[in-house]
Amino acid sequence: MVAPTENNHNKHLDLLQEYKLHLVKYIEELQKMDKKSEFAKQWNEDTIKERKQELQVIDKILKNLIRF
Numbered sequence: 001m002v003a004p005t006e007n008n009h010n011k012h013l014d015l016l017q018e019y020k021l022h023l024v025k026y027i028e029e030l031q032k033m034d035k036k037s038e039f040a041k042q043w044n045e046d047t048i049k050e051r052k053q054e055l056q057v058i059d060k061i062l063k064n065l066i067r068f
Helices: 004-036 038-064
Strands: none
Touching: 004 038
């Protein structure tokens, strides 16, 4: 029998994983825009850097948490 806390834990881990995948796609889209336009490259540089740092934090959280 699965405890309600386990369900919540797994649900939140799944949400975190989905957000991670969203960030990866978002970064890829920004990098595609960078290749098309020098202005976009300058505009997106800080955003890409911040999202990559956020992605590293999420990876660290996911790796350190154990599913029940």
